[in-house]
Amino acid sequence: MLTLYHSPRSRSTRVVRLIDELGALDRVTVEIVTIPRQDGSGGGRDPKNPHAEGKVPYLVHDGVGIRETNAIMVYLTELFPEAGLGPMPGDAQRGAYLGWMAYYGNVLEPALVLQASGISNPMTQATFRDMAAVTARLTEALEHGPYLLGETYSAADILLASPFVWFPQAMPDVPAIRDWVARVQDRPSVQRTEAFDTRAVAA
CATH class of the missing domain: 1.20.1050.10 (Glutathione S-transferase Yfyf (Class Pi); Chain A, domain 2)
Known part of the structure; x- marks a missing residue:
């Protein structure tokens, strides 16, 4: 099971976009959570968010958490290679x-x-x-x-x-x-x- 913890209009939005381009929105559960915003909005840490620092994005695959946007993106492009959005091992690029x-x-x-x-x-x-x-x-x-x-x-x-x-x-x-x-x-x-x-x- 794949779950992305996401807060709208934040850094995790680009991960949602990637999932869309991978054609995988029907295979990833997007769990909406709140995060503290720099302008003071957003409230406190969301107890539904398992990220150790309450940040997004955070991807959980079969109980294993993956943090940091660049790592999550590489991970997703490897899970869904048919979309061609990340060169696979052995590719010159x-x-x-x-x-x-x-x-x-x-x-x-x-x-x-x-x-x-x-x-x-x-x-x-x-x-x-x-x-x-x-x-x-x-x-x-x-x-x-x-x-x-x-x-x-x-x-x-x-x-x-x-x-x-x-x-x-x-x-x-x-x-x-x-x-x-x-x-x-x-x-x-x-x-x-x-x-x-x-x-x-x-x-």
């Missing part, structure tokens, strides 16, 4: 795909948070890099095709484009990156996931 999935948590999100916080010092830049480095890496990758893996759209595009969808003011002013985010968002799954979250909020 597998290493690049895993590299991008790790890059999100190791570099992109820390760089965005540090920039938004106004924190900059040689140690953080050496460890996490900065948005100038992120911009350079994304631009370089998009020189080889419309997506991070060239001609192949993957879960990596959903994941790495997502912060620029939530915070467009953080998006680098680079045409290749703006066009890539627009391509990633120009898919039917975006409207379906928004409708899913709207229904969940209403309920």
